Amino acid sequence: MTDDRRAFIKKSVAIGGYSMIATGGLLTSPEANAEWLAETTSTDILQQTIKRLFKDQEIIESDKIDIQIPKTAENGAAVPITVTSSLNHVESIAILVEKNPIPLAAKFELSPDLEPVVSARLKIAESSAVAVIVETNEGFFTASEKVIVTPGGCEI
Amino acid sequence: MSSIKIRTKRIDGKTQIRMLIAHPMEHGRNRDSKTNALIPAHFIQELTVEHNKNVIITGNTGANISKDPYFAFTLKGGNPGDKITISWVDNLGNEDAQEHIIN
Structure with missing residues (x-):
């Protein structure tokens, strides 16, 4: 199942890239295209996930x-995170790990009886940004924090 | 024995709810060290927390959550004797629930 999905993502990225080259060549300079392609390979999956979750909001x-997370994590298998928000009327809090193959870690819908505080422990495969998206009745807000994962503890 | 451990603590009129769930949380990309076969994905998908039968949290979780997941939330108010119920469902259809009374 995972392989199929990966193949699908690869294909869709490739097709997206080609069509952009085909059409973009007429509209923009080649440099802009190269930049666009470089950008898609790194954050494309995150953007896709965000699009799927929040549509075009x-x-x-x-x-x-406020994201409390260690700046460097010796063990990427369990990185503690606490998200605190001072926004009003928080409806949901989503946590995403940018470079994990499937970025979405969790999304909690909170009732008004709860403080906008969520703690959890994350798996982070490699050094990556952790993004938090908070939904309020006034719209969507985001913040992110970078985490460096040191495998084995010997490498810096 | 239930897979869910619940602790609550009353701080300044608020109630902190902490939970620890025993679950492998496999994301489907790990390999078995002996057979080298892929370990199938097995993770909690839905988490529900109820306070006196009112649903206060519904969560969708993925395999990016660590093995034996820990979550903490803070409830505004909450009185001694209130009932907290936590339940989960994983991608294989297993489920579990646990009740807890706030001290």
């Missing part, structure tokens, strides 16, 4: 979301 960067 506008997501705004916010400093009212």
